[in-house]
Amino acid sequence: MSDSLILTIIIVAVVAVVAIGVIAFVTKGRKPKTPYTSERDADDLPTGQSAEGDTDAAADTAGASDAPIAVQEPAAPAAPQLDVPEPVQGRLARLRARLTKSNNMFSKGLLALLSQDSIDEDVWEEIEENLLMADLGTEPALELVDALRERVKIEGSKDPARVKAMLREELLKLVDPSLDRSYLPEPHPDRPSIIMVVGVNGVGKTTTIGKMARVLVAEDKDVLLGAADTFRAAAAEQLATWGDRVGVPTVRSEIDGADPASVAFEAVSAGIDQEVDIVMIDTAGRLQNKVGLMDELGKIKRVVEKKATIDEVLLVLDATTGQNGLQQAKVFSEVVNVSGIVLTKLDGTAKGGIVVAIQRQLGVPVKLVGLGEGPDDLAPFNPEDFVDALLEG
Template identity: 70%
Template sequence: MNETLAIVIYVVIALAVVGSVAALLVRTRRTPKGMYPTTRDANDPVTGAGAHAAGTDVLDAPPTGTAPPAETGVVVPDDLRGLEEAAPAPEAPALETPEPVQGRLARLRARLAKSNNALGKALLALLASDKIDEDVWEEIEETLLLADLGTEPTMELVDALRERVKISGSRDPQEVHQMLREELIKLVDPTMDRTLATDRHADKPAVVMVVGVNGVGKTTTVGKLARVLVAEDKDVLLGAADTFRAAAAEQLATWGQRVGVPTVKSDVDGADPASVAFEAVKAGIDGEVDVVLIDTAGRLQNKVGLMDELGKVKRVIEKQAEVDEVLLVLDATTGQNGLMQAKVFSEVVNITGIVLTKLDGTAKGGIVVAIQRTLGVPVKLIGLGEGADDLAPFEAEGFVDALLS
């Protein structure tokens, strides 16, 4: 009996010892919460970089259910991402193909013929009257003057028509129409050189400056002109020298990107426009491009300081390349005010050609004749809409035919 009791006591003691040892082992294997600091010291042999060097195993994974550590700002190079799926390369934007020049000429003529050009309609109606007396001729003069043809050209056209109608004695609408067409073509003057000087020189690109007052669409015109030149297989570069209007440089760059044309611009608002123009031409020379188009800030013709600045831009460009074209952008709806603008700009930068915008939907087509007579400078480009390809070289006969169609 005593022997049996002793055995039971020994078993109980043994079980107690085993339980104590097991509990001690479990406690030593657990990691108490907060054992490792949340911020590591790179020099700490346990929690820092030295821990790995010493072979110490540091557990980086957060406990289950906790948020991941905050972003450290470290950028992992693609070649070190291991099994991580490589990000696909961004696709290059599809380039647009500008409409050929001849195609847009035909479309613009058709659009002008359908526009609200009261000039041709009124003249044809008057000349087709059964009786053309002094009252009719006075109405014709008034119609031409309202169309901004100008006093001198108006008198020339009326006198020539009166003489021809008197000599022929004809009242046939077709014959009168032909007489009017011929006299209008003479006034528009098809003998003027309307070609754009955009051929590359031996070692330098052609340089084209685009100028004008605020709001006439200079930046848009530069973008559209770039499309015309790209359609002619020209290598073009744009210079964003309009550094005062917010987002002008970005607007121009967007036009260029659509047809694969680079843009030189400044990221600083109010930068010196002459400096930007200089760098654009320099980049054009280094890149051996065909044409550099320089967009300039809009300015009122009566602001002397701004006009002087425009002259400075041109002089700075000419330190390294000749300015082949200075195109003045005019809004056809401004009428006689456009003539005043043209005179002042011509005195400052020697205008070589006119870009006439917003010619659709206006009865003031006579401004073409008035401007050319005043400056002795041809209209070289016309715009008849807001589409990307709504800009085309000006043709005297095509313009008159559209007016009288």
């Protein structure tokens, strides 16, 4: 072996020894990293590692701290924050400004005509036209004009305050405070009260049911909703969203186009099992033909009444449709035994006289009215507050 080769081997060996020594020195001086610890089952450990197998790591960390590392468990998800509906009492009075605004011309026009120094036949005809434009209906308008004629003739007063008082009294007679406007069915000892809600699509029926749920919750009632409008894809989802806001459950089908009567039956069954106070059932509002509508709603009624009698059938109508809404009302009144009206969109372009016209045509009272877009802008109908709102301004 040559002297140069021997020298090369010696140099490599010396470098290796020096490197090993440096590594050993650095490793000895470095504090081992404390591993993340938590309570784990054997099944949580990596494959091939037993619960006792990590003895070296345990020995290295034994003196690092007298107390174990605390592992904070993730916080439980907070319960959803539920809406608290506004109290029902006084809602219509609070919303009166909206109704007043939409009927200002009605009241001002009538009062101006009735306060003239001389009320001749032309003026009475103008008063009648004013009433008809307010959607009062022909027969009620004639009744009101005849009553006012008689009172003006007897009293002969032109004082605006007295004229307004006369008009208020006669309008109130037409609205009829004697009608039963209770929207809360009588409770039953062994089952929920059942409310079926009907109306054509597009009048805000599902939204109105959601708002009604808020009214009932505000009255401390335990409510359950049944999404039996299975033909409109968004109806069940929309209804459930309204219910979720106030903690009201919704029974619905996961299949579009499911049998509405089956969903309604399941809703009533769930309401009985859960011992709720009221079950409200949404229904489809297609009016392609009266026969199909009659068959569908009739089937729902028959199937539901195998479990419980339907206590209330509420018809939702859009007040802005005016006299056209009366045609819809007639169809539904022929199909099911409507017991009350929910009149939506009474603010805006609606004419206050439609309340009288609907009640006259159907022979059933307006029980709730919608006066805005807010979730609590549905109020129990109060004849006195309503007439006062018509005559304000």
